[in-house]
Amino acid sequence: xxxxxxxxxxxxxxxxxxxxxxxxxxxxxxxxxxxxxxxxxxxxxxxxxxxxxxxxxxxxxxxxxxxxxxxxxxxxxxxxxxxxxxxxxxxxxxxxxxxxxxxxxxxxxxxxxxxxxxxxxxxxxxxxxxxxxxxxxxxxxxxxxxxxxxxxxxxxxxxxxxxxxxxxxxxxxxxxxxxxxxxxxxxxxxxxxxxxxxxxxxxxxxxxxxxxxxxxxxxxxxxxxxxxxxxxxxxxxxxxxxxxxxxxx
Amino acid sequence: xxxxxxxxxxxxxxxxxxxxxxxxxxxxxxxxxxxxxxxxxxxxxxxxxxxxxxxxxxxxxxxxxxxxxxxxxxxxxxxxxxxxxxxxxxxxxxxxxxxxxxxxxxxxxxxxxxxxxxxxxxxxxxxxxxxxxxxxxxxxxxxxxxxxxxxxxxxxxxxxxxxxxxxxxxxxxxxxxxxxxxxxxxxxxxxxxxxxxxxxxxxxxxxxxxxxxxxxxxxxxxxxxxxxxxxxxxxxxxxxxxxxxxxxxxxxxxxxxxxxxxxxxxxxxxxxxxxxxxxxxxxxxxxxxxxxxxxxxxxxxxxxxxxxxxxxxxxxxxxxxxxxxxxxxxxxxxxxxxxxxxxxxxxxxxxxxxxxxxxxxxxxxxxxxxxxxxxxxxxxxxxxxxxxxxxxxxxxxxxxxxxxxxxxxxxxxxx
Numbered sequence: 001x002x003x004x005x006x007x008x009x010x011x012x013x014x015x016x017x018x019x020x021x022x023x024x025x026x027x028x029x030x031x032x033x034x035x036x037x038x039x040x041x042x043x044x045x046x047x048x049x050x051x052x053x054x055x056x057x058x059x060x061x062x063x064x065x066x067x068x069x070x071x072x073x074x075x076x077x078x079x080x081x082x083x084x085x086x087x088x089x090x091x092x093x094x095x096x097x098x099x100x101x102x103x104x105x106x107x108x109x110x111x112x113x114x115x116x117x118x119x120x121x122x123x124x125x126x127x128x129x130x131x132x133x134x135x136x137x138x139x140x141x142x143x144x145x146x147x148x149x150x151x152x153x154x155x156x157x158x159x160x161x162x163x164x165x166x167x168x169x170x171x172x173x174x175x176x177x178x179x180x181x182x183x184x185x186x187x188x189x190x191x192x193x194x195x196x197x198x199x200x201x202x203x204x205x206x207x208x209x210x211x212x213x214x215x216x217x218x219x220x221x222x223x224x225x226x227x228x229x230x231x232x233x234x235x236x237x238x239x240x241x242x243x244x245x246x247x248x249x
Numbered sequence: 250x251x252x253x254x255x256x257x258x259x260x261x262x263x264x265x266x267x268x269x270x271x272x273x274x275x276x277x278x279x280x281x282x283x284x285x286x287x288x289x290x291x292x293x294x295x296x297x298x299x300x301x302x303x304x305x306x307x308x309x310x311x312x313x314x315x316x317x318x319x320x321x322x323x324x325x326x327x328x329x330x331x332x333x334x335x336x337x338x339x340x341x342x343x344x345x346x347x348x349x350x351x352x353x354x355x356x357x358x359x360x361x362x363x364x365x366x367x368x369x370x371x372x373x374x375x376x377x378x379x380x381x382x383x384x385x386x387x388x389x390x391x392x393x394x395x396x397x398x399x400x401x402x403x404x405x406x407x408x409x410x411x412x413x414x415x416x417x418x419x420x421x422x423x424x425x426x427x428x429x430x431x432x433x434x435x436x437x438x439x440x441x442x443x444x445x446x447x448x449x450x451x452x453x454x455x456x457x458x459x460x461x462x463x464x465x466x467x468x469x470x471x472x473x474x475x476x477x478x479x480x481x482x483x484x485x486x487x488x489x490x491x492x493x494x495x496x497x498x499x500x501x502x503x504x505x506x507x508x509x510x511x512x513x514x515x516x517x518x519x520x521x522x523x524x525x526x527x528x529x530x531x532x533x534x535x536x537x538x539x540x541x542x543x544x545x546x547x548x549x550x551x552x553x554x555x556x557x558x559x560x561x562x563x564x565x566x567x568x569x570x571x572x573x574x575x576x577x578x579x580x581x582x583x584x585x586x587x588x589x590x591x592x593x594x595x596x597x598x599x600x601x602x603x604x605x606x607x608x609x610x611x612x613x614x615x616x617x618x619x620x621x622x623x624x625x626x627x628x629x630x631x632x633x634x635x636x637x638x639x640x641x642x643x644x645x646x647x648x649x650x651x652x653x654x655x656x657x658x659x660x661x662x663x664x
Contacts, residue, residue, distance in 0.1 A: 054590055078593030088587055090522065091498045092529040097508070097521075104518040105592040113513070135498050 003027045004079070004157045004188040005051065009060035012050050013212075016058055020046045021212045024060070028188040030156065033179065035199035036192040037236075038209035039244055044192045045085065047209070048161055051190075052082060064157060078106060080157040081150035085165065085192075087142035089134035095121075095145055096130045099152055106153035120148040123174050139166040147175055151182070158182065160191040164198070176202060200236035210244050256343065256350045263331035264357070274485035290567065297560070302375050306553065311380030312435040315373050320428045322366040323396045326404035329477065330354045330470045337467055344465050359401055366397055383438050392434050392446070396427055403453070408469045409462040419456065426453055483531050486578055497531050504528045518594055519602035526582045527610060536575050540614050543568030544621040551625035558634035561622040565638050572614045573649070579607055580657055600657050604650050611649065615642045 005028040013020030021043050028034050038044050049055045051062055053069040053076070061068055065079035089098060096117070103113050121127045124144045134142060143166050150158055158179070164172055179189055179202065193199050199206065206223050208216040216226035216239070224230050227242035278284075301309075330351070332340070340347070370393050374386055384392075403423045410416040426449050433442040463469075476497050508528065511521045527533050547568065551561035580603055583589055589599060619642060623635035 052587075052591060054587065074593050074595065076593075077591065082591050084587070090525070092525045093522075097525060100513065101518060101522055104513060104515055104521060105588075105594060107515045110513055133498055133500070 002030045004030055004065060005190065006063040007047075007051070007060070008063075010047070010050060010057050010062060011059045012055055012057045013046065014055075019058055019212070021050070024214055026207055026214065026217055028157065028190050030186045030188050031183055032205065033183050033189040033191065033203045035203035035206045035236075036190060036209065037194070037196060037199060037206060037240060042209040042244075043212040044209055045161060046212075048082075048159055048190075048192065051080075051159055053077070079155055080159055081106070081153040081155045083143075083146045083150045083158070083160040083163055085162040087139065087146045089137075089142055089145060091133065091135040094131050094133055095126055095137070095148075098134065098145055098149055102149040102152050106155070108152060108154070116152055120151060123178065124148055125170060125174075140168055140171060143167055144171055147171075147178075151178055154182070154187075156187055158187060158189045158191075160189065162193055163191065164193060164195055172198075196237040196240060197235070206236065208240060208243050215243050256346055257353060260331065260350050260353045264329075267331060271481060271485070274481075278485065286570075293563070297555075298372070302379075305376070305379045309376070309380070311376060312432065315377060315435045316428055316431045318369050318373055319366075319393060319431050320424065322362070322369045323393060323431075324400050324424045324427050325362060326401045327358050327362065327477065328354055328404070328408070328470070328473065329358050330474050332467070332471045332474050334471055334475075336471065341467060347465055355401070355405075363397055366393065377435070381436075383436070384434055384442065388439065389434060392430070392442075396430060399450070399453070400427060403457065406457045406462070408466045408473070409464070410466075411461045411463060415460045419460070422456065423453070479531060483535070483578065486581060498529050499534055501528050501533065501537075504533075515594070516598075517602070518592065519599045520605055522583065523579060523603050523606040527576075527579055527606060530582065532575060532578050532582075536572055536610070536614065539568060539572050539575065540617060543572070543618050547618055548621045548625060551622045552629075554626065554629050554631055558626050558629075558631040559637075561626065562634045562638045562641075565618050565622045566641060568618055569615055569642060569645070572618075573611060573645070576607055576610055576614075577653070579603060579610075580653065580660070584660070596661070600654065600661075603657075604653055607653060608646070608650055611646060615646065 007027070008025050010024040011019050011022055024043075024047060026034075036044050036047070046055065050057055051064070053062075064076050067076050069076045090101075093101065099117050099120070102108070103117075108116070121130055124147065126141065126144055126148070129137065129141060132141075134145065137145065143163070147160075147163060150160070160179075163175060167175065176198070179191075183189055191199070191203065200220065205219055206216070207214055208223060208226070216223045218226075220236055220239075221230070223236060223239045223243075224234060227239040229239055229242060331354075370390065374389075377389070378386065400423060403419070407416045407420050407423070410419070430442075430446050430449055433445040437445070479497055505528075508521070508524055511517050511524060527536075543564070547561050547564040550556075550564045551558065553560070555561070556563070583599075589596075619635070619638055622638055626632070626635050
């Protein structure tokens with residue numbers, strides 16, 4: 001399968017003397033959903049910032065759709081949509097206007113635009129709020145707007161940071177259904193989350209980060225093996241605890 | 250008593266903290282050309298004022314000027330409480346003791362805006378006394394003081410109201426009733442005006458009794474305080490980089506059609522975003538108010554053909570300058586937005602499109618201001634000042650994009 005995101009030997013952080021990330025290497029292929037998990041401060045958000053191009057790698061490189069940010073900025077950026085952990089919306093735009101802005105930025109074709117917007121608004125129960133300003137929405141609704149924007153763009157790669165925070169049960173279900181749908185159509189998804197049961201149920205592979213390093217990567221079997229649990233089975237949560245506490249949990 | 254003292258001390262500490270926080274920005278403002286510009290504005294206004302007092306035209310709109318000037322300063326009743334979002338957790342349990350805290354806020358803000366009202370009143374008196382002056386100056390002063398007190402009381406009652414719609418309605422009514430009362434005292438004899446005021450006063454008291462109210466309007470006061478802070482920072486932002494505060498948004502439905510006219514294409518992404526920001530943020534509000542005031546004052550100068558018509562050119566230039574300075578803030582609006590880096594659009598496109606919005610807005614405001622100078626002057630058969638104003642505006646509009654582009658490039662490098 002074609003690799004949409006390829007991170008090789010990434011070391012980076014806020015200061016060259018004290019890198020937060022150490023030699024991170026992984027890839028996300030088309031039609032694959034990867035769960036990025038780790039404790040608070042493990043380096044998940046810093047990794048995502050490097051993928052977005054908000055931070056520059058000290059060593060190593062990030063390739064999206066085969067190019068680095070420096071090589072082809074527009075191709076790199078148009079290949080992914082991002083859902084941040086905390087919704088970042090424009091207070092001066094309504095829900096509909098956010099979708100319009102995303103449609104314009106990602107060149108969503110005029111012919112499909114209306115239909116897709118209606119579908120997303122319905123699916124995320126946001127039809128009554130379509131004219132509401134971002135500043136008047138609850139946190140969960142803001143998160144829904146972020147997710148709807150990402151889904152409207154239909155890029156080859158979705159980078160999703162803690163998408164379930166503040167979402168109501170219907171919103172969580174709609175999001176997961178849509179993620180499965182876009183994955184089946186061939187999109188790649190990198191999703192960071194602390195809800196390990198959901199990550200286990202929906203993701204194909206997992207990246208476990210601890211103190212800025214990848215301590216396990218691969219399928220559930222691979223993660224269990226890295227945790228020394230290959231013989232006795234167990235959930236992702238069990239393996240994760242073992243990996244981050246050294247078996248002292 | 251101890252608690253009262255503690256809350257009082259908290260009020261003073263917060264006031265001091267705000268002054269200390271804003272002091273450096275006042276210094277930056279002092280170092281810019283703004284004080285010189287304001288001094289020039291005050292001096293030229295003073296010369297114009299003295300000239301007007303000495304040669305008052307017989308047809309001067311004595312009452313209209315008094316009604317507008319006094320209504321503005323008598324109705325404006327802000328309240329600095331220094332309250333912040335966290336206070337609903339930390340101070341709310343002590344709501345019963347908040348009277349002393351609020352009393353300090355009332356004293357602080359009412360003194361400030363009463364002094365402003367007194368200055369405007371004293372400036373208006375020489376104009377008033379050259380008109381019909383149906384009532385004595387002392388009587389007028391007493392009425393103004395009474396109206397100020399009623400407005401401070403009314404503004405507090407509005408803050409207590411539970412429904413925003415009702416609050417806005419009663420605020421509009423308070424301004425209208427104040428203007429009507431002033432009109433009565435400036436155009437009628439004492440007993441007519443007194444009876445009219447009494448009737449309006451009774452109506453006013455009855456209306457304010459009706460709606461449902463909060464005992465202590467926490468959310469309203471916190472919101473008002475946040476807005477005031479934002480205004481300070483929006484002002485300081487004209488001179489130096491300031492911390493980004495969440496922006497206040499107004500729907501301004503009457504401008505939404507402009508947004509709908511922007512074509513749905515990738516090339517207009519930032520035109521759409523910057524236009525929405527301009528229309529709906531505090532900046533747009535200030536520009537709309539400046540434009541309205543500018544059109545009004547320019548029209549007055551043009552209609553009176555003051556200084557052979559060049560009075561309106563000065564007013565046109567001053568308001569165009571003020572609008573230009575405000576509009577300059579647009580380039581900072583999304584300066585630190587994460588989407589600037591995430592959207593698949595070249596940086597140059599963002600700069601070009603923000604300049605496009607700036608150019609369109611500046612052109613629209615300038616054209617409107619110019620019409621309010623040129624039309625009344627043309628009706629009086631005076632054309633030269635309008636041509637001079639148009640030429641000045643054209644030169645400025647031509648050099649502005651280049652200057653803004655340089656500033657933007659410099660700021661991008663700094664970032």
